Amino acid sequence: MVFVTGPLYSGKKTFVKEWMHWDEETLSRNAVWDVQELAAGCDDLEQLAEELSKKQVVIATEVGGGIVPATAEERAAREAAGRLACLLAKKADTVIRVFCGIPTVIKGEETL
Amino acid sequence: MMMTLVIGGAASGKSEFAEELVLNAGNLPRYYIATMQPFDDECRARIRRHREMRAKKQFTTVECFVNLEQVTLPQKGVVLLECMSNLAANELYSPDGAGDDAVASIQRGIRHLKSQCEELVIVSNEVFSGGSDYEGDTLRYLRVLAEVNRMLAKEADTVYEVVCGCSVCHKGKGRTE
Numbered sequence: 001m002v003f004v005t006g007p008l009y010s011g012k013k014t015f016v017k018e019w020m021h022w023d024e025e026t027l028s029r030n031a032v033w034d035v036q037e038l039a040a041g042c043d044d045l046e047q048l049a050e051e052l053s054k055k056q057v058v059i060a061t062e063v064g065g066g067i068v069p070a071t072a073e074e075r076a077a078r079e080a081a082g083r084l085a086c087l088l089a090k091k092a093d094t095v096i097r098v099f100c101g102i103p104t105v106i107k108g109e110e111t112l
Numbered sequence: 113m114m115m116t117l118v119i120g121g122a123a124s125g126k127s128e129f130a131e132e133l134v135l136n137a138g139n140l141p142r143y144y145i146a147t148m149q150p151f152d153d154e155c156r157a158r159i160r161r162h163r164e165m166r167a168k169k170q171f172t173t174v175e176c177f178v179n180l181e182q183v184t185l186p187q188k189g190v191v192l193l194e195c196m197s198n199l200a201a202n203e204l205y206s207p208d209g210a211g212d213d214a215v216a217s218i219q220r221g222i223r224h225l226k227s228q229c230e231e232l233v234i235v236s237n238e239v240f241s242g243g244s245d246y247e248g249d250t251l252r253y254l255r256v257l258a259e260v261n262r263m264l265a266k267e268a269d270t271v272y273e274v275v276c277g278c279s280v281c282h283k284g285k286g287r288t289e
Contacts, residue, residue, distance in 0.1 A: 100274060
C-alpha cells in the first residue's frame with residue numbers, strides 16, 4: 001500500500017492519477033481519500049487502518065498544522081486524524097508527501 | 113532567467129530567506145513588488161518601515177495590488193514579489209480584481225514579469241495544514257491560493273519550503289535524492 005499525504009489542495013489525487021496512469025474511475029476503485037475524516041469518532045483506529053490499507057493507495061490531508069481547535073470535539077477529531085495517519089504510514093511500503101503539487105518520497109525506496 | 117518560489121508559514125523566516133536569495137544574485141537592479149494594500153494607519157506605518165528597511169538594501173519598491181500584467185520595470189534586474197497570498201486575495205475580493213479569473217490573471221502576470229527580469233523570487237504562504245473547517249468564503253480563497261501555488265511551483269526552476277528558518281528544497285538543484 002502507498003500512503004499519500006500533504007496539505008489541503010496540494011495536488012495529492014492529481015499526482016496519484018498521473019503517477020499510476022489512472023483515470024477518475026480507476027482512482028475511485030483503487031484508492032481512498034480524505035481518510036482523515038473517517039478517524040473522528042472511530043473507536044478502533046487500528047482496525048480502520050487495517051481496512052483502509054487493503055486499497056492500493058490511501059490518501060489523507062494533513063490537518064494537524066493549525067492552532068489547537070477551540071472545541072473538545074474538534075481537538076479529538078484532529079488527534080484521531082493524526083494517529084490514523086501514523087498507523088497508515090507504518091503499514092505502507094511507500095509514503096509520499098505532496099507539497100505544492102511536488103511529490104517527495106518520505107518512506108521507502110520508491111523513485112518517482 | 114531563473115524563477116524561485118519560496119513558501120512557508122507565518123513567521124517561518126521565508127521573507128528573510130527570499131531577501132537573501134536576491135542579495136546573493138549579485139549586483140543587478142533590485143525591485144520589490146509589494147502587494148499589501150494599505151487599509152489603515154497601522155498598515156501604512158508598517159509599509160513605511162519595511163520600505164525604509166529595503167531601501168538600505170537598494171531595493172526599489174513597486175506597488176502592485178492587482179493586475180501584475182500592468183507592471184513595467186525600468187531595467188532588467190532581480191525581482192522579489194511578496195506576498196502572493198495578498199495578491200491572490202486582492203484579485204479575488206477587490207472591486208478591480210480579476211475575480212474568478214484570478215489564477216489565470218496571476219499566471220499571465222508572472223510570465224510578463226519573467227520576460228522583464230534576470231531573476232524572479234516569489235514569496236507565498238503555506239496555510240493549508242490546519243484543517244478545512246472554515247466559515248464563509250475562506251475555503252474558496254484557500255482553493256485559489258493553493259492553485260496559484262501549484263501553478264507557481266510549475267513555472268519555477270526552484271521551489272523552497274522554509275520551516276523555522278531552514279529551507280527544504282522541493283524542486284531544483286538543491287533537491288536531495
